[in-house]
Each structure stands twice: as C-alpha cells, then as structure tokens.
Amino acid sequence: MTLNRKRDYESGVDVSSVFDGRGAGPSDTEIKERDGNQCARDGSIHDLHVHHRVPRSGGRDERASNRITLCAFCHRWVHHNPQAATGEGWVVLRTSDPALIPVNHVLWPAGPVLLTDEHAGIEIWQG
Numbered sequence: 785m786t787l788n789r790k791r792d793y794e795s796g797v798d799v800s801s802v803f804d805g806r807g808a809g810p811s812d813t814e815i816k817e818r819d820g821n822q823c824a825r826d827g828s829i830h831d832l833h834v835h836h837r838v839p840r841s842g843g844r845d846e847r848a849s850n851r852i853t854l855c856a857f858c859h860r861w862v863h864h865n866p867q868a869a870t871g872e873g874w875v876v877l878r879t880s881d882p883a884l885i886p887v888n889h890v891l892w893p894a895g896p897v898l899l900t901d902e903h904a905g906i907e908i909w910q911g
C-alpha cells in the first residue's frame with residue numbers, strides 16, 4: 785500500500801495503524817518537535833540526534849514510539865551505558881514494544897511518559 789504519509793498526517797486522519805511496524809514513520813523534524821527541539825534527557829538544544837530506542841540490528845522500526853531526541857553527549861551515554869539506559873527507557877529490548885515502555889523525558893519531570901505513535905504524541909504514564 786502506498787500512502788502519502790505527510791498529507792494524511794496533516795489532515796489529522798489517524799494513520800497510526802499504518803505504522804505498526806517497520807518502514808516509514810514521522811520525519812526527524814516531527815520527532816524533534818514532539819520533544820520540544822531539545823534533548824529529552826538533559827534539555828540540551830545543541831547537536832540533536834534522533835535515537836532509535838530498539839537497537840537497529842535486525843531492521844529499523846521507525847515508529848514515533850521508537851524514536852526520541854537526544855543530544856550527541858546523551859546519545860553516546862545511552863550507547864555506552866546500555867544497562868542504565870534500559871532502566872530509564874532510553875533503550876528498549878527487541879522483545880518489547882517501545883510504545884509500552886515508559887521513558888524519562890525532560891519535558892515531563894514529574895515522571896516517566898509513554899511515547900505514542902498517534903501523531904507522534906506523548907502520554908502521561910500511570911504506573
């Protein structure tokens with residue numbers, strides 16, 4: 785199925801079910817906008833990357849729930865400290881669904897949030 789994702793995204797049609805696996809997802813710009821154009825871990829606005837929470841080996845999952853904005857420093861930290869990063873939700877095991885794994889987010893200091901695939905949204909996580 786071919787989909788003009790951008791048009792459907794802007795029209796407000798819920799296309800999240802189309803993005804339930806690998807393939808096209810929101811653009812990096814949309815992910816950064818969701819995250820306030822800052823690093824979700826420390827709020828830095830410099831040298832921002834879009835990090836894939838589930839390790840890429842085995843194929844890329846481009847859903848919004850799998851992607852989060854990190855600065856270069858935090859991106860390195862996440863990859864060098866996989867155990868701590870998994871505990872905080874920056875890294876998600878391949879056996880888990882990133883949409884169901886809460887993550888700490890600098891925009892929501894009261895507690896972890898869920899990254900949703902519906903319009904690249906954020907949900908307050910009620911643990």
Ligand SMILES: [Zn+2]
Pocket residue numbers: 823824825826827828854855856857858859
């Ligand atoms: Zn950072």
